Amino acid sequence: xxxxxxxxxxxxxxxxLIVAVTGVRLPASIVGMLLLALLLALKVVKLQQxxxxxxxxxxxxxxxxxxxxxxxxxxxxxxxxxIVPIAVATLVSTALVLWFTAWTHIAASRGERKVKDRLxxxxxxxxxxxx
Numbered sequence: 001x002x003x004x005x006x007x008x009x010x011x012x013x014x015x016x017l018i019v020a021v022t023g024v025r026l027p028a029s030i031v032g033m034l035l036l037a038l039l040l041a042l043k044v045v046k047l048q049q050x051x052x053x054x055x056x057x058x059x060x061x062x063x064x065x066x067x068x069x070x071x072x073x074x075x076x077x078x079x080x081x082x083i084v085p086i087a088v089a090t091l092v093s094t095a096l097v098l099w100f101t102a103w104t105h106i107a108a109s110r111g112e113r114k115v116k117d118r119l120x121x122x123x124x125x126x127x128x129x130x131x
Contacts, residue, residue, distance in 0.1 A: 004053035007045055011036040 015032025018024065024031065039045040072079065079086065 001053060004050050007050050008036070008053060011039070 012029060012032040014035055016028040018031050019028040040047060
């Protein structure tokens with residue numbers, strides 16, 4: 001279990017270091033998670049090495065939402081006074097995310113079709129040239 005904690009917290013610390021040194025505008029926890037994913041993909045870290053701790057963390061995930069929930073209750077007065085800007089920002093950002101996701105999907109689909117068309121043309125040309 002100690003080695004598992006070392007791997008997870010080591011990736012988190014490396015993420016903190018990368019953000020501090022490079023000034024990249026990403027949360028250090030995300031950089032650490034990407035680093036862990038890279039280590040898993042390259043098979044530097046094996047899933048079995050961290051599986052027990054990650055399973056524990058996932059099974060207790062609800063517990064980690066208690067502090068933000070308490071913070072919401074503590075600042076309920078502020079939230080009430082700013083409910084309109086919060087609601088507008090939430091609705092606009094949700095609409096923008098949906099639009100951008102749809103646009104990205106359409107662009108990727110078009111690109112995939114173009115690649116398939118090019119590949120089929122190339123293979124068609126070879127067959128004609130071979131005949």
